[in-house]
Amino acid sequence: MFQTAAKTFSVSAATASAYRRVFLVGLRRYCKKTSTKLRVSEALTGAQLGADVKVQGWVRSVRPQKNNIFLHVNDGSSLQSLQIVADSKLNDPLLTFGSAVEVTGILKKSLHQKQPVELEAERIRVVGECNPVNFPFKIKERHSLEYIRQLPHLRCRTNAFSSLLRIRSEATAAIHSYFKNNGFVQIHTPTITSNDCEGAGELFQPSGPAFVDDNFFSVPAFLTVSGQLHLEVMSGAFSRVYTFGPTFRAENSQSRRHLAEFFMVEAEISFTESLEDLTKVMEDVFRSATECVLARCAEDVDLFHRHVTPGHRDTVEAMLNKSFPVISYTEAIDILHSSSEKFTFPTDWGCDLMTEHEKYLVKHCGNVPVFITDYPYDLKPFYARDNQDHPKHTAAAVDLLVPGVGELCGGSLREERLNLLMARLKRVGLEDTYKYLDLRRFGSVPHGGFGLGFERYLQCVLGVDNIKDVIPFPRFSHSCLL
Amino acid sequence: MFQTAAKTFSVSAATASAYRRVFLVGLRRYCKKTSTKLRVSEALTGAQLGADVKVQGWVRSVRPQKNNIFLHVNDGSSLQSLQIVADSKLNDPLLTFGSAVEVTGILKKSLHQKQPVELEAERIRVVGECNPVNFPFKIKERHSLEYIRQLPHLRCRTNAFSSLLRIRSEATAAIHSYFKNNGFVQIHTPTITSNDCEGAGELFQPSGPAFVDDNFFSVPAFLTVSGQLHLEVMSGAFSRVYTFGPTFRAENSQSRRHLAEFFMVEAEISFTESLEDLTKVMEDVFRSATECVLARCAEDVDLFHRHVTPGHRDTVEAMLNKSFPVISYTEAIDILHSSSEKFTFPTDWGCDLMTEHEKYLVKHCGNVPVFITDYPYDLKPFYARDNQDHPKHTAAAVDLLVPGVGELCGGSLREERLNLLMARLKRVGLEDTYKYLDLRRFGSVPHGGFGLGFERYLQCVLGVDNIKDVIPFPRFSHSCLL
Numbered sequence: 001m002f003q004t005a006a007k008t009f010s011v012s013a014a015t016a017s018a019y020r021r022v023f024l025v026g027l028r029r030y031c032k033k034t035s036t037k038l039r040v041s042e043a044l045t046g047a048q049l050g051a052d053v054k055v056q057g058w059v060r061s062v063r064p065q066k067n068n069i070f071l072h073v074n075d076g077s078s079l080q081s082l083q084i085v086a087d088s089k090l091n092d093p094l095l096t097f098g099s100a101v102e103v104t105g106i107l108k109k110s111l112h113q114k115q116p117v118e119l120e121a122e123r124i125r126v127v128g129e130c131n132p133v134n135f136p137f138k139i140k141e142r143h144s145l146e147y148i149r150q151l152p153h154l155r156c157r158t159n160a161f162s163s164l165l166r167i168r169s170e171a172t173a174a175i176h177s178y179f180k181n182n183g184f185v186q187i188h189t190p191t192i193t194s195n196d197c198e199g200a201g202e203l204f205q206p207s208g209p210a211f212v213d214d215n216f217f218s219v220p221a222f223l224t225v226s227g228q229l230h231l232e233v234m235s236g237a238f239s240r241v242y243t244f245g246p247t248f249r250a251e252n253s254q255s256r257r258h259l260a261e262f263f264m265v266e267a268e269i270s271f272t273e274s275l276e277d278l279t280k281v282m283e284d285v286f287r288s289a290t291e292c293v294l295a296r297c298a299e300d301v302d303l304f305h306r307h308v309t310p311g312h313r314d315t316v317e318a319m320l321n322k323s324f325p326v327i328s329y330t331e332a333i334d335i336l337h338s339s340s341e342k343f344t345f346p347t348d349w350g351c352d353l354m355t356e357h358e359k360y361l362v363k364h365c366g367n368v369p370v371f372i373t374d375y376p377y378d379l380k381p382f383y384a385r386d387n388q389d390h391p392k393h394t395a396a397a398v399d400l401l402v403p404g405v406g407e408l409c410g411g412s413l414r415e416e417r418l419n420l421l422m423a424r425l426k427r428v429g430l431e432d433t434y435k436y437l438d439l440r441r442f443g444s445v446p447h448g449g450f451g452l453g454f455e456r457y458l459q460c461v462l463g464v465d466n467i468k469d470v471i472p473f474p475r476f477s478h479s480c481l482l
Numbered sequence: 483m484f485q486t487a488a489k490t491f492s493v494s495a496a497t498a499s500a501y502r503r504v505f506l507v508g509l510r511r512y513c514k515k516t517s518t519k520l521r522v523s524e525a526l527t528g529a530q531l532g533a534d535v536k537v538q539g540w541v542r543s544v545r546p547q548k549n550n551i552f553l554h555v556n557d558g559s560s561l562q563s564l565q566i567v568a569d570s571k572l573n574d575p576l577l578t579f580g581s582a583v584e585v586t587g588i589l590k591k592s593l594h595q596k597q598p599v600e601l602e603a604e605r606i607r608v609v610g611e612c613n614p615v616n617f618p619f620k621i622k623e624r625h626s627l628e629y630i631r632q633l634p635h636l637r638c639r640t641n642a643f644s645s646l647l648r649i650r651s652e653a654t655a656a657i658h659s660y661f662k663n664n665g666f667v668q669i670h671t672p673t674i675t676s677n678d679c680e681g682a683g684e685l686f687q688p689s690g691p692a693f694v695d696d697n698f699f700s701v702p703a704f705l706t707v708s709g710q711l712h713l714e715v716m717s718g719a720f721s722r723v724y725t726f727g728p729t730f731r732a733e734n735s736q737s738r739r740h741l742a743e744f745f746m747v748e749a750e751i752s753f754t755e756s757l758e759d760l761t762k763v764m765e766d767v768f769r770s771a772t773e774c775v776l777a778r779c780a781e782d783v784d785l786f787h788r789h790v791t792p793g794h795r796d797t798v799e800a801m802l803n804k805s806f807p808v809i810s811y812t813e814a815i816d817i818l819h820s821s822s823e824k825f826t827f828p829t830d831w832g833c834d835l836m837t838e839h840e841k842y843l844v845k846h847c848g849n850v851p852v853f854i855t856d857y858p859y860d861l862k863p864f865y866a867r868d869n870q871d872h873p874k875h876t877a878a879a880v881d882l883l884v885p886g887v888g889e890l891c892g893g894s895l896r897e898e899r900l901n902l903l904m905a906r907l908k909r910v911g912l913e914d915t916y917k918y919l920d921l922r923r924f925g926s927v928p929h930g931g932f933g934l935g936f937e938r939y940l941q942c943v944l945g946v947d948n949i950k951d952v953i954p955f956p957r958f959s960h961s962c963l964l
Contacts, residue, residue, distance in 0.1 A: 039665055056753040058925050076720030077665060100925040128926035135924050153917040156719040169668040176658060183521055183559060186651040190955040191673060191728045192743050194962045204688035206705055208732035216732055217962035223688055230955060237638040238558030245727060246673045250690035250698055261674050271538040434964055435635040442617050443540050443582040444610035473672040473712060480676045480699035482916055
């Protein structure tokens with residue numbers, strides 16, 4: 001454009017010089033535009049050494065020295081920040097911990113072993129200021145998980161929580177991959193359902209705005225506690241289905257293991273022959289997701305294994321190195337009976353396993369995940385398949401207990417036999433309002449499934465004590481921030 | 483075991499013969515066990531010709547002939563069923579349309595061109611009966627989408643709906659892949675939120691059971707209408723985030739395009755420079771998901787393009803072959819003004835675009851998706867970025883309109899400038915109860931995002947008229963089946 005202008009008109013020297021200046025500014029701008037935009041994780045690979053790049057992110061540290069200033073800039077793409085080296089002239093009072101910056105310069109090999117790459121800055125622009133006095137996080141301070149939990153709108157800016165979110169994202173992807181690679185069809189089971197799952201009381205009920213209708217759906221509706229019924233519907237046409245989404249409990253609980261809204265992975269498999277068809281999938285999901293997370297988020301996981309629960313890495317590796325033992329409920333009761341431990345709750349055959357029992361059993365089995373199978377028939381819901389055994393009457397149900405957390409998965413073969421299901425529904429006084437029996441009338445097949453609590457899975461792998469620290473926005477009684 | 487027994491003891495001829503019989507039965511059982519279990523889609527590849535296999539599924543057709551009986555068995559792994567050929571002796575009165583079967587036999591090359599592979603049955607076991615008189619689907623009948631919609635617990639057993647579910651699963655996976663491959667971190671934004679999004683009225687409120695608390699969360703809580711606020715939180719630490727989950731509207735609508743619960747893909751991008759940063763991602767998601775679905779679900783998509791909306795394939799290909807035009811709202815108004823079409827609603831600058839306008843604009847642009855940008859400032863919510871232009875005051879917002887459906891995506895750059903945001907919140911009488919302003923205080927960056935209605939996307943690609951036919955369990959006013 002500038003060249004064309006200069007050729008066409010005859011111009012004075014002054015005008016030519018002005019043109020030249022404008023041309024050079026334009027050229028410089030153009031060159032700036034060709035700085036390759038890189039994410040921090042891409043810059044850190046070192047693949048672009050010598051390149052003119054632009055990096056954008058938030059300042060994690062500022063270290064002014066005599067001639068130079070050193071910054072660390074993080075953009076959430078990795079735990080590691082990119083070191084920026086700049087001439088002191090580029091310093092700016094607004095360049096503070098927490099501020100947002102855009103840096104252009106040349107990627108160079110760093111002399112420090114810890115940082116193979118650094119960015120020699122040519123330009124630093126403060127995009128967004130951050131007053132360090134008001135910012136609730138302080139430079140070089142390690143803030144506790146309890147402290148950052150109070151700041152749900154800012155805690156993603158800490159190392160620990162941004163690591164958690166990257167791990168959560170990778171674990172989610174790994175679980176989807178597992179199911180996809182194994183021929184499962186993903187079903188988006190609904191959040192709002194007219195199925196109150198056995199008439200249990202701990203349900204949220206959504207109500208519409210008053211001006212629409214008192215009863216928006218014309219039938220009682222609830223926030224789902226499980227997608228099982230909807231997956232069982234799909235098990236009449238697909239041999240393998242799964243769902244992964246939010247589920248709800250209106251429990252007035254302040255425990256470290258419960259939330260009012262949490263994510264659950266649920267799978268349903270048709271043409272099952274035994275509980276082994278389920279335990280195999282549960283174990284495989286656990287293994288493949290965990291191996292994937294350890295490989296793809298090594299640094300992030302390391303942060304938890306070093307600073308949050310030192311030594312937890314060994315526990316995780318022990319889990320992966322052994323196959324998960326399978327013991328029956330009856331064997332579990334025998335183990336508890338013959339132990340010298342004093343339990344608060346009874347350990348008689350027919351009693352529910354309590355947290356203290358679950359912990360003992362996991363320890364007893366070598367602190368690895370353990371399957372407990374074939375629970376007393378009367379402890380399990382109406383849909384659990386009757387083992388028709390005597391004198392100890394059991395159902396084909398299975399739980400997976402894991403170190404530190406207790407129950408991670410619960411599942412069962414489902415009663416596919418119409419006459420047995422009808423009899424049991426009648427016995428427990430439930431009506432088939434959900435067309436459940438119809439599913440047994442038209443090509444019913446032996447099937448079974450399970451649910452895995454995703455937050456508990458993360459607690460187990462990372463060694464995080466409180467479930468509120470592994471979900472972006474925890475909901476529990478008396479708390480719904482943001 | 484049998485051999486050992488025979489060697490150790492000296493036995494009579496009769497006993498030996500009995501042993502032999504038992505041995506042979508055991509051997510046969512053992513051999514049966516070694517039949518490779520195959521899914522129908524695996525069998526159809528033809529990779530295992532000659533193999534002894536076991537296939538399990540539901541009978542889609544039964545055709546008894548003089549010497550043979552022909553079955554089609556489907557297990558949901560593909561639209562195509564596997565043809566079974568069996569000796570008439572294997573026929574069974576329970577072998578009816580809809581029944582569940584397990585077939586073992588040898589995979590052979592078929593003489594028919596349509597079915598490259600067939601299973602020569604050695605054994606057919608009816609696993610679950612299906613009385614064809616009571617079964618609401620009839621053999622060889624094509625049931626309308628309206629009819630099968632009335633049977634949410636069974637409609638997955640029709641060709642059309644099982645195809646839809648496979649497509650939905652693949653499209654979901656393709657969208658996740660796009661974001662993962664492009665450096666987005668997946669965030670599980672919450673379903674229950676205290677954010678009532680601009681005080682809009684169409685919200686569900688979850689109430690806990692009476693015995694827990696009248697106000698479970700101590701603050702008013704709602705079912706989310708958008709994860710934007712929660713993604714914006716994350717945009718303070720990650721340069722690219724997304725979410726994909728259920729969202730809710732308590733709208734008393736019976737339209738073909740609205741549901742009370744629907745799935746939305748939302749993305750938020752930091753360090754944006756212009757709306758182009760958003761339109762690029764919207765267009766790329768659309769293209770990559772659609773190309774993926776067309777490639778991986780060719781037969782399933784074909785069913786819709788042939789039988790549901792004949793000719794729709796051409797529309798879809800036209801969308802993929804052109805880049806999506808971008809026109810400003812002001813240009814759109816000019817186009818509407820200069821058209822000879824008679825519209826019901828006004829087309830003056832400042833008026834909202836209505837469905838009739840959207841349809842006209844899409845047609846005008848060649849029946850391909852079209853972006854409309856820079857809407858009147860006063861039409862857009864408080865968070866849309868002020869373009870600070872005059873005299874026509876606009877905001878940096880963008881919608882994507884698509885053939886047959888209308889609005890598929892809506893997005894905007896977000897107002898990142900604290901003073902402008904504060905002034906606007908004050909002007910519209912909203913308070914910052916959600917810490918929104920805090921996000922602009924500590925390293926605020928230019929950012930923007932959008933939401934894509936997943937069901938509308940499926941409608942657009944498949945040519946499905948009613949949104950209730952592209953979601954497993956549709957929820958709308960006065961309807962919440964299962």
